[in-house]
Amino acid sequence: MSLLYIKDLKVSYGGIEAIKGISLNVEKGEIVTLIGANGAGKSTTLRAISGLVPLKEGTITYDGQVISGQTPQKIVSEGIGMVPEGRRVFPNLTVLENLKIGAYLRKDDLTPDIEHVYQLFPRLKERSWQMAGTLSGGEQQMLAVGRAMMMRPKLLMMDEPSLGLAPLVIRDIFRIIETLHEEGITILLVEQNANAALRIADSAYVLETGSITMHGTGHELLENPKVKEAYLGKSRKDD
Amino acid sequence: MFDRILPYILAGISVGGQYALIAVGYTMVYGILRLINFAHGDIFTAAGFFMVYLTASLPMAVSIPLVIVLTVALGFLLERAAYKPLRTAPRMSVMISAIGASYLLQNLMWYITGGLAKQYPVLPWLGDNVQIFSASTKVVTIVTPILTILLVIALVMLIRYTKIGMAMRAVSHDFETSQLMGIRINSVISMTFVIGSGLAAVGSMLYFTNYSTVTPTVGAMPGLKAFVAAVFGGIGSIPGAVIGAFIIGICENLIKAAGYTAFSDAFTFALLIVVLLFKPTGLFGEKTAEKV
Numbered sequence: 001m002s003l004l005y006i007k008d009l010k011v012s013y014g015g016i017e018a019i020k021g022i023s024l025n026v027e028k029g030e031i032v033t034l035i036g037a038n039g040a041g042k043s044t045t046l047r048a049i050s051g052l053v054p055l056k057e058g059t060i061t062y063d064g065q066v067i068s069g070q071t072p073q074k075i076v077s078e079g080i081g082m083v084p085e086g087r088r089v090f091p092n093l094t095v096l097e098n099l100k101i102g103a104y105l106r107k108d109d110l111t112p113d114i115e116h117v118y119q120l121f122p123r124l125k126e127r128s129w130q131m132a133g134t135l136s137g138g139e140q141q142m143l144a145v146g147r148a149m150m151m152r153p154k155l156l157m158m159d160e161p162s163l164g165l166a167p168l169v170i171r172d173i174f175r176i177i178e179t180l181h182e183e184g185i186t187i188l189l190v191e192q193n194a195n196a197a198l199r200i201a202d203s204a205y206v207l208e209t210g211s212i213t214m215h216g217t218g219h220e221l222l223e224n225p226k227v228k229e230a231y232l233g234k235s236r237k238d239d
Numbered sequence: 240m241f242d243r244i245l246p247y248i249l250a251g252i253s254v255g256g257q258y259a260l261i262a263v264g265y266t267m268v269y270g271i272l273r274l275i276n277f278a279h280g281d282i283f284t285a286a287g288f289f290m291v292y293l294t295a296s297l298p299m300a301v302s303i304p305l306v307i308v309l310t311v312a313l314g315f316l317l318e319r320a321a322y323k324p325l326r327t328a329p330r331m332s333v334m335i336s337a338i339g340a341s342y343l344l345q346n347l348m349w350y351i352t353g354g355l356a357k358q359y360p361v362l363p364w365l366g367d368n369v370q371i372f373s374a375s376t377k378v379v380t381i382v383t384p385i386l387t388i389l390l391v392i393a394l395v396m397l398i399r400y401t402k403i404g405m406a407m408r409a410v411s412h413d414f415e416t417s418q419l420m421g422i423r424i425n426s427v428i429s430m431t432f433v434i435g436s437g438l439a440a441v442g443s444m445l446y447f448t449n450y451s452t453v454t455p456t457v458g459a460m461p462g463l464k465a466f467v468a469a470v471f472g473g474i475g476s477i478p479g480a481v482i483g484a485f486i487i488g489i490c491e492n493l494i495k496a497a498g499y500t501a502f503s504d505a506f507t508f509a510l511l512i513v514v515l516l517f518k519p520t521g522l523f524g525e526k527t528a529e530k531v
Contacts, residue, residue: 050419052418052419072419073423076420077421082419088415092412100405101420101422102420104406104422
């Protein structure tokens with residue numbers, strides 16, 4: 001069953017069309033990845049879904065209901081969480097407060113969720129009272145993921161979670177993504193690290209300057225010679 | 240010597256508290272919107288006029304809360320009308336809108352009052368005389384610093400320990416991510432104007448107990464000084480604004496005690512220049528290391 005369906009989405013910034021009519025589908029329970037170079041429009045797509053940028057054309061349907069044109073608050077409350085690009089934790093709030101603010105719209109008891117996040121990321125528990133600005137990049141990324149989990153999203157969108165992190169930390173982050181997936185969260189992952197993203201993805205789209213140029217399962221794209229050449233850093237001769 | 244200076248120190252603490260109540264409004268709005276709300280001094284003046292007109296027909300016990308409610312409503316409307324439509328506009332546009340809003344309010348008050356100074360009603364108890372050591376002063380002198388400190392402590396607790404306070408801190412740092420958390424940034428911004436205006440209303444009641452007449456431009460000077468206090472303390476920092484306000488209030492009055500009354504205002508603005516030159520972030524201002 002389709003959880004998120006984007007149809008003919010167009011977004012423009014100051015007259016420049018950043019997204020030129022893309023359609024994509026995220027099935028419930030899948031990991032879907034959107035790969036592409038810098039400036040291809042990956043982040044813009046996520047920002048359009050979360051209501052941060054207005055659509056020029058097209059519709060976004062989530063869980064059977066049109067969400068395009070809604071406020072970010074409304075979209076969050078429907079169960080779409082976001083781990084924004086560059087982590088964007090609140091540096092002037094403590095780790096615990098960052099988690100609590102992730103559940104801003106919830107009114108029930110947060111203790112089990114906080115425990116759950118701390119269980120996944122024991123480092124955060126150790127640093128519970130520290131200001132988030134004092135954490136390392138990897139810890140901040142974990143906090144950003146934990147914060148997004150606090151609103152119990154059905155769909156979690158992640159914008160370049162591996163950006164600027166050490167290889168070991170990247171491996172942790174991808175392991176966490178798989179854990180979340182096993183917990184039943186549907187994931188829409190935007191990545192420049194195409195190799196790692198395609199390996200865990202059920203379905204993948206390649207975005208080039210605002211248009212989708214390729215679509216297939218993660219494996220299909222991993223094996224695709226064009227993808228290999230452009231995004232996996234291997235030339236055709238290597239095979 | 241002490242006997243001669245004491246009344247000035249008392250007056251300094253008192254006027255410092257009044258500046259502090261105004262300064263908090265400047266610093267909070269700046270903290271969230273990065274905007275100097277130039278109309279804040281006029282909100283303070285309007286609170287004075289509200290009291291004048293309300294007490295003309297209503298008992299004091301009704302007027303006092305009503306003044307606070309009306310001032311808060313005015314602050315709220317100001318934000319909705321003059322700043323909210325410019326949320327995504329360049330900061331300079333918002334700044335100009337703030338200056339415009341200030342003149343609009345001032346001129347509106349000229350129009351309504353005919354420009355004549357109005358007699359501020361005598362608030363019960365606050366205006367009574369009291370003896371402290373050798374100095375005779377009004378009750379308001381004692382009440383102001385105590386009330387100021389209590390209100391500021393309450394405010395700091397609100398910001399530190401409540402959900403809305405947490406939202407305020409988050410919004411002050413990052414509008415967009417706050418929205419992704421489901422925070423309505425407009426409500427949070429309105430809340431800061433509500434709190435700032437409410438404190439300015441309280442400040443005006445204390446201030447006019449000493450200065451007894453209200454004119455449409457009367458808020459300009461205390462407004463400016465509170466602004467200097469906010470900058471001196473480090474704009475964006477609430478404790479900074481309060482400490483800055485007390486320092487300015489006390490210094491001004493010590494200068495008066497030394498016989499240089501004519502220079503007391505000049506001192507405040509000279510202080511502003513010195514602070515901007517040597518420590519632009521003020522006493523407790525956040526150091527902004529902008530990553531490029």
